[in-house]
Amino acid sequence: SPSAGVLNYGQASTPFPLISPNISLQQKTEKRGGIYEGTKANRTEDGRILLFRPDQNATRMMHGAERMCMPSPSIQQFVDAVKETVIANKRWIPPPGKGSLYVRPLLAGTGPILGLAPAPEYTFLVYASPVRNYFKEGTAPLNLHIDEEFVRASPGGAGGVKTITNYAPVLKAIARAKDRGFSDVLYLDAVNRKYLEEVSSCNIFIVKGNRISTPAISGTILQGITRKSILEIARDHGYQVEERAIPVDDLGDADEVFCTGTAVGVAPVGSITHRKRRIEFKTEGSLVCKELYSTLVGLQTGRIEDKKGWTVEIH
Ligand code: PMP
Numbered sequence: 583s584p585s586a587g588v589l590n591y592g593q594a595s596t597p598f599p600l601i602s603p604n605i606s607l608q609q610k611t612e613k614r615g616g617i618y619e620g621t622k623a624n625r626t627e628d629g630r631i632l633l634f635r636p637d638q639n640a641t642r643m644m645h646g647a648e649r650m651c652m653p654s655p656s657i658q659q660f661v662d663a664v665k666e667t668v669i670a671n672k673r674w675i676p677p678p679g680k681g682s683l684y685v686r687p688l689l690a691g692t693g694p695i696l697g698l699a700p701a702p703e704y705t706f707l708v709y710a711s712p713v714r715n716y717f718k719e720g721t722a723p724l725n726l727h728i729d730e731e732f733v734r735a736s737p738g739g740a741g742g743v744k745t746i747t748n749y750a751p752v753l754k755a756i757a758r759a760k761d762r763g764f765s766d767v768l769y770l771d772a773v774n775r776k777y778l779e780e781v782s783s784c785n786i787f788i789v790k791g792n793r794i795s796t797p798a799i800s801g802t803i804l805q806g807i808t809r810k811s812i813l814e815i816a817r818d819h820g821y822q823v824e825e826r827a828i829p830v831d832d833l834g835d836a837d838e839v840f841c842t843g844t845a846v847g848v849a850p851v852g853s854i855t856h857r858k859r860r861i862e863f864k865t866e867g868s869l870v871c872k873e874l875y876s877t878l879v880g881l882q883t884g885r886i887e888d889k890k891g892w893t894v895e896i897h
Pocket of ligand 1: 781
């Protein structure tokens with residue numbers, strides 16, 4: 583049954599209640615591990631509260647758990663826990679247009695054991711924090727650095743899983759990029775050092791005329807829920823959409839580049855620097871990424887009628 587606590591997290595300006603539905607997940611063959619998810623709850627102008635595709639987060643956690651040899655909550659258990667957390671933290675959801683309640687489900691191996699052995703138990707908990715809109719009108723576009731010293735994920739590894747251990751090695755890469763005046767790192771594939779993979783916490787897209795391309799899912803990048811949604815929205819808007827291996831040289835030919843993720847939504851990229859060459863992209867005027875972002879946020883905040891069944895209303 584749910585219990586409440588107090589936790590300070592990240593940039594949150596206020597302590598907020600933590601609710602942790604302790605779903606029992608013991609099984610004989612379990613291994614230690616930790617995977618997490620990130621989703622948002624938004625208020626609509628007419629006072630409703632909407633979640634965006636939480637079943638997709640649940641499914642991604644189930645697949646991730648399978649890769650990490652962990653048991654997983656069912657889709658129903660996951661979505662119910664997210665709903666419960668949002669209801670318990672209703673007062674922290676910012677007003678429409680001012681931000682969202684970021685919700686983070688975490689599944690972790692726990693219990694007293696050393697070594698690479700099955701954990702005696704697992705804990706599934708959900709915590710939440712109010713966050714501001716990441717991308718506002720007038721926000722500076724991202725300036726990315728391709729730092730070839732760092733690799734995010736290798737084939738055969740767990741790069742496609744939202745496991746907590748994927749994020750520790752990139753902290754140094756991000757810190758170095760920030761020291762050099764960049765916003766973040768764009769990683770190349772580990773084998774050829776030639777193809778675009780993703781940014782530390784978002785997927786990447788390039789636009790050339792009417793064609794929108796994003797790296798194909800290969801097991802080393804995360805299957806972003808925003809990525810999947812933007813691909814569908816772009817198709818609906820009449821763009822030619824493709825998932826393929828994108829060589830770094832294609833950047834020189836791109837009109838626009840943008841990133842997608844639950845935290846950033848859709849963020850324009852102003853430049854990418856690779857081996858001292860700085861490639862610049864369009865960030866002013868009528869942007870494809872702004873058009874797609876507007877539809878995405880419209881759906882997420884109830885401004886646009888959801889004919890896709892992507893939103894879940896919470897009461
Ligand atoms: N790639 C990585 C490495 C991420 O951490 C995230 C954030 N979850 C994404 C891509 C974007 O995924 P989503 O759209 O589901 O937030």
